[in-house]
Amino acid sequence: MKDSANPPRLKYLLRLREVFHQFRYSISYVEALPQLTFLGLIVGVAAGLVIALFRLCIEFPLGWLLPAGPESFELLDLAQRWGLLGAGALALLLLLLVAGKSHRQVSVGHVLDRLYNYQGHLPATNWYVQFVGGVISVISGQSVGREGPAIHLGAGVASRCARWLKLPNNSRFTLIGCGVASAISASFNTPLAGVIFAMEVILMEYTLVGFVPVILASFSGAAVAQIVFGGSPLLQIEQHSQMLTLLELPLMLVMGLVIACAGAGFIAVHIRTLRLLHWPIAVRLLLATLFTATLAWPVPEIMGLGYDTLDAAVAGKLAAQTLLIVGVAKLISSAAVIALGVPGGIIGPTLIIGACLGGAVGTIAQGLYPTAIAEPGFYVIIGMAGMMAAALNAPMAALVAALELTYNPHMIFPSMLVIVIACLVTRNVFNYQGVFIEQLRVTGRDLDFRPALQVLKKTGIANVLNTNLLVTRRRFNYEEAKQLLAGHPEWLVFEAHDDQSRDKTALRAADLATFF
């Protein structure tokens, strides 16, 4: 009875295997949109779950360690701050020593490097280092963000999925975009910004085949985040905030220039500090910790993610002087400590820096013209978008992120002007193409963007595979040759069968026909 039940089960298993193999093979083709969309859903959910876990690993210990919630580093006394930073540095040192030198590359720069230079193969050890190191960095109060690590984790999930499912190499490109979109979406609860960021910063293209799976992945990441953390946005700005008159536009020009200088300053500090990469990791971590601790002495707001400072700035609770000091201190500390090897992210700090500098411009202007200038919280949001655009070279992602974080459509019009000026000045006056590209250039990991090369890397060989062939013996008689040629094959493949090798050789069937 049992024996008779086994053959059908085996048959179904073999059939299932064949169907899956066909599915996998079909992804090699350029027009494999439904298959990639289905895989985008899987990657999106998986990345969303990982990011939810990552956020919980940060928020639970911080809620337990800090006196008034996960962002209240300011309420710690000096000894507690130093102790927390020191303990974190020791844990990071242990982690990075165990991981080894070759596995210390993390965050967005690493994702870009692996995607463009290694066909999207992201090593598992770097992924674990990013997860644990990112958690330790944020918990210990280092001036870093959690979005850069989230992007690495999302991309890593996509790369792992592609590896486990043995998917064609060309599909990794889109799937990593899916992982990144889901990660951003789950981090900020901003599904549209996740899509635009993945397309603009990671995939660096806007195509239909790329967009559809990435949209579904981003949606999945947001859905997971909303199930776990609820649906509220990261920031709350009053809905009526808007530019009062067009006379504020000159002020937007000034803000664009200020933000451009800040963006270029951030990149300059970062890439100059990267020149210390050859120093031992223990020395670099010690330097990073001392640096953060010293700056956090007078300006404790730079510690951790800094979203409490952002909330306070949006609410107009901070004076212009405070905003300026926090903005500049955060700029220097974040750019330096991340370059020194602390495995944290750059994106979060750029938002805080832009918010503080934008808020400072708005507060000063409102002090001068109280009835003609919008409330400072409005300038906080515009500064945030401008700085993200300038530092990351991501104008559309910055605009959409600011819109989604605030649900305030009035910010679009002035933000567009600020973003254009900030991006133009950063690129063309300061000659910086965004912090990630500069980071890779300085560390000798340039990305090759030649169009033909990108097409070759994104296309599976199934697209040019000639299957009109016959596998045959090397020798045969005339009748057999006639039978072979009757099917009109284009190629004949045979084994040379000499003593040294069993190499396969091909010749055109037309040559055999001509011979006859």
Add this chain to the structure above:
Amino acid sequence: MLSLEQDVDLLAIPARRLLLSPIHETATLWDALEAMRLSRAEALYVAYSNNPLINAVRGLVTEDAVKNFYRI
């Protein structure tokens, strides 16, 4: 002189023969060009990978086919 009784040897007839090298079906066109460059093969073949016992060839990829893919 061709005789109908004589065997045909594919290595002996006048024709251009391409030396083949294997490549996995998950490879990209870039992988294919790199594989041809490193192995000095003139074309590549993809085997059926879902059954390792079957040594059958699924298809051939020539250098011209790869280059014609992105050339106008």
